[in-house]
Amino acid sequence: VNPLIxxxxxxxxxxxxxxxxxxxxxxxxxxxxxxxAMGPNVAGVIGSAIAAGFLLSVFG
Structure with missing residues (x-):
């Protein structure tokens, strides 16, 4: 189950x-x-938003 999640x-x-x-x-x-599976899925979205915000604050 762990690799699937x-x-x-x-x-x-x-x-x-x-x-x-x-x-x-x-x-x-x-x-x-x-x-x-939706838990890590939503966490991936939140992580992407945080990474995008960080990159915009550094390079924007």
Missing amino acids: GSAGVSAVPMAARVSNTVGQKNNPSNFLLMH
């Missing part, structure tokens, strides 16, 4: 979380990882 940590909302959920359900049909 880690792969959802990019800021492609909600497609990365859906891909992690789909791969998890292929291995075990009773898995429902969508909400667990």
Whole structure:
């Protein structure tokens, strides 16, 4: 499960979380990882916003 949740940590909302959920359900049909994958997914968006703000403050 950890690599699946880690792969959802990019800021492609909600497609990365859906891909992690789909791969998890292929291995075990009773898995429902969508909400667990949305956490790192949203964290990736927040991290991207913080990094963009930092770069704009330094180079802007």
